[in-house]
Amino acid sequence: MHAVRNISLCTKDCLCLYICPTGATNTENGQIDFAKCLDGCRLCVDACPSHAISLIPRNFAPQQPKTAAVVDTLQTLAASKVRQETIARTISRNAESAQQRRLAAALARSCRILAEDCYRESGYMLPQGAPTRQLLESLLKMELPDDFPRDAVQVLLDRLA
């Protein structure tokens, strides 16, 4: 477990700076230096008067196993929401009025959020999980246009290894 700082809550009381045994809380970018942070130490978490620091696991437990029926039905719903998003985006782009453009944009956004949630619960919750790895590996094997950012896939495979 290492500490993270939620910048939007931090009120610059700076007790974390003085209490940290390694100086991990003292950085230029406002975030804690995860490499210096001591596993499970939590001195800064308890010292912070604005509750801006918390601990997060270095390794997450695997996602709850999903039955085939749950995965299939969730992914069917997700695919349906994605189709609706595409329809809504098309309407937004070809809209006759600014109001219709906004309304369709709101529906497109809403559909995308529902699709994401279904995919998350169908097994794609953890970037470190096996389904995500299989997805990234198949993206490298698929025949995609030259401008597809293969480098992004490679970076992810390396970092999530």
Next chain:
Amino acid sequence: MRQPDTMSWPELSAICSNLARTSEKQWLTEESRQFRRLADWFSGHTEPVQEASLADLASAIQADLADPSAQAKAAAAKEPDRGALRALTWGGKTTSIQKSVLARYEKQQDGLIEQTQLWVCDICGFIFIGDTPPDICPICKVPNSKLLKITGEA
């Protein structure tokens, strides 16, 4: 689980934008950025549909509320799969809101939103029409800093 090479590009985009979010929740900033690049590529290369009308959209949304939702809920309740049930509960409510927003627009047309704002909850997709969003999202109960104002096109 469906194989990625059988999925459409917008489907792959939604999986990747979801992974960008879940990376962000773990403070994996670089991973989130790379998943966002993939999501943007897939959605940027998605062909618009040939015939798109608000009526098509309304009937597709209505169709979700029947069999697909019921089947998913039954599968999740059987385990029970708490995560899936949570997603389906929010999703069902949000889909009903989508349906009602479309029905209201059909009646009032542009007048529905001409003088006011549109907001979408970034967590559950709830749509709110009004000048000031509620303090918390009525569906997922997140504070209203997560209700984002919609200004331009999709």
